[in-house]
Amino acid sequence: MPHDVSRASLPRRQLGRFIRRQREENTTLPQSQVAAAMQWSHSRYSRLERGEPGKVLDRDLVELGSILDIEDDQVAVMIELARQVAEKTWYNSYNDLIRSNFDVYMRLETEAHSMQIFRPDVVPGLFQTSDYSRTLDRIFFPTESAEEQDRRAELKLRRQRNITRKRNPLTADLVLHESVLHTRVGNDAIMSAQLRRLADLSTQPNLTVQILPFKAGFPTGTPVGPFFVLDFEPGMNTTTSSSLVYTETYTGAIYLEEEADLSLFRKAMAEIQCAALDHTASRNLIRQVARKDPHQ
Template structure:
């Protein structure tokens, strides 16, 4: 049985991919189809990319008619749209999730395995509540106390993918050593955070390793934070392609093209080879935690 994230994120992406492939095969442009639907090009583009947004059954049927789908394939497309309309737990947090991040939370919840590199901060999936709270107070200075606590709860809810008993997500993280020494909150907050990372790294499905200062620049150029999300086959044996999530200050990117995925996999492999092994990483985390309290 598919989990909640799969019921929502993956069907929506599959629907968009089928629609885009058929439109391309029929040699129709986004503008051609959008005009026939009396939609904006941007709306159709969002649907084809599998982004957040409700699409009615009648709209799917009309789209399929324009694109020349058979009745059988149209029925499949309608089914995908209905699965994608299932509400997920994170919708209760409403405006507390930044624009564009809802799709990432969907994909994160559905992923079978995540490979993460962070040269700057502890990733949200492994943050303590105190560390998350300290960050959000800086990034969202005008939020009320209630909104701040809502953001922290959201972070903690997201972490359920790592600890859930049924098919917990495999998470492999490499942190640059500078993350261990960058004070977020207070020394006490950092000590607790680093101890938490060390404890989490003992779980079978969690890997936490440190890229030391002595490793230099492993791939020859600086690289920002990224996540590689991999998915398992669904009940019909269809495997969603991997997604690279690249986070930056002005806008995030989702990369699915083969060459882009391969480039980030190669970068990740190089970074992992340069990182300390699991045991030495755990020791360093605990040693730095003690230094914060000395």
């Protein structure tokens, strides 16, 4: 089932899911009894388990650990997660530009170790040139000032450091439908530059780009919308699922963490990658379209 995480960060969600699992596995206590033992309202405790905003102190988690029979080392993990909730991120200064349902994805993207992306419609933000991005933003945010548009473009460039930084860059496998190469955004020069950028990025060791050709039809047997499978490196914060799926529509976003959903989207990605052109053929096609004279 999708989780309503439009107001929750990754550490907050991890903390909530871990506490809920410990309560269910270690005790027979319902939420109401745990809340009473903590001298909290039921709603406050239930928000904690759902990963929604709310201040929680170290001593609260120590007491909660005692009530739920959680080992001391796991309580330490809970405290670390709670402290991460309060940490500021590099994109805090852009909060006024980030849609309410996208701040969660921003944190996930920053913390992910690797991701798989399928876009049948548009070049994803991590791979966009500034002009391609600005063209779309001017249409989608028509009332913004020139200064706001500049900051939005700056935000996109900052995000791209996730895949271009030299130390531990994000690994990304991207599959685009061939129609994306021919769907004009801006003018011919903008599209040509975007495609050249895409081809150049595909040569980086942490990135792969494949094109799903028109002739491939529907590899999954049905049209599939855009989706991202994000994987997080195991380590300190392994109290919950280390992977999730992000899908987006015109009106909002959905985050899926259940194993059944992950398996379904991984299967879809494998089928799409199998039907797509290989990396070299994809790069050649991208560069061919980038060189093509649109007036011929």
